Amino acid sequence: MKLTVVVDNNTYIDQYYWGEPALCLYIEDGDNRILFDTGYSEIFMHNAELMGIDLNALTDIAVSHGHNDHTGGLRHFWEAYDLHNVRLVSHPDAFLPKENEGLEIGAPFSMEELKRRVDWQPSRSPVRLSDHITWLGEIPRTVPFENGIGIGRYRRDNLWLTDDLADDTAMVYEGEKGLFIITGCSHSGICNILSYTEALFPGRPITGILGGFHLLKDDTRLRQTVQYLNAHTQGTLYPCHCVCLQARHRMMNELPVAETATGLALDIQ
Numbered sequence: 001m002k003l004t005v006v007v008d009n010n011t012y013i014d015q016y017y018w019g020e021p022a023l024c025l026y027i028e029d030g031d032n033r034i035l036f037d038t039g040y041s042e043i044f045m046h047n048a049e050l051m052g053i054d055l056n057a058l059t060d061i062a063v064s065h066g067h068n069d070h071t072g073g074l075r076h077f078w079e080a081y082d083l084h085n086v087r088l089v090s091h092p093d094a095f096l097p098k099e100n101e102g103l104e105i106g107a108p109f110s111m112e113e114l115k116r117r118v119d120w121q122p123s124r125s126p127v128r129l130s131d132h133i134t135w136l137g138e139i140p141r142t143v144p145f146e147n148g149i150g151i152g153r154y155r156r157d158n159l160w161l162t163d164d165l166a167d168d169t170a171m172v173y174e175g176e177k178g179l180f181i182i183t184g185c186s187h188s189g190i191c192n193i194l195s196y197t198e199a200l201f202p203g204r205p206i207t208g209i210l211g212g213f214h215l216l217k218d219d220t221r222l223r224q225t226v227q228y229l230n231a232h233t234q235g236t237l238y239p240c241h242c243v244c245l246q247a248r249h250r251m252m253n254e255l256p257v258a259e260t261a262t263g264l265a266l267d268i269q
Ligand SMILES: [Zn+2]
Pocket: 065, 067, 185, 187
């Protein structure tokens, strides 16, 4: 699998890609060309062009969850490209309106427009995207210290309900040496994602994780998470997007962690 970070909060010195507080990854596995999230704005298309990525050849869009820093780029994407034959996999509730403290944080378009523009295939259960990549669908909450993770509210049938981010998910690449996990924001809990991955692919080691871990405070949960990562993973971690400096620092003291930013390209076997 070839994986390129097309958009992240951070950029590397001397590489003149654009960054924004958002996430977009481009992945090639066999004949599949997958975009995992589309960032907040249109900048993923600018970066993709500079990186030599042909978005016309895209086969799939996989959505980690509905927040606008992961789905906002979509409306620019379908204005610039014909996506009618591109499969888009997401949780069925990912595109419900979402808000937090008066701010709209959901996708900036309706589900009706989405259906008109792409081949939308919503799912709650895992979807096999390519020979080696599985989009996980709803993540069971099994790790006690990650209970109660949620942000704001979502609207269903004119009712605003507490949003526990049931739509949040991740992907797993089954490599020769083990499993490589690709996350969006990990609102469902990075350890819950690991636990579900272990349940779906028993007996296989987790050899890496790239993406947002949603660790934004130096607190007890962070220490428990680092312990959990230590016990359940081997190989390098690539935390980015929604991982604060203290969290990166704590992880770096105990785990192999690589600096991750826009332009990082990995070839995972
Ligand atoms: Zn989010």
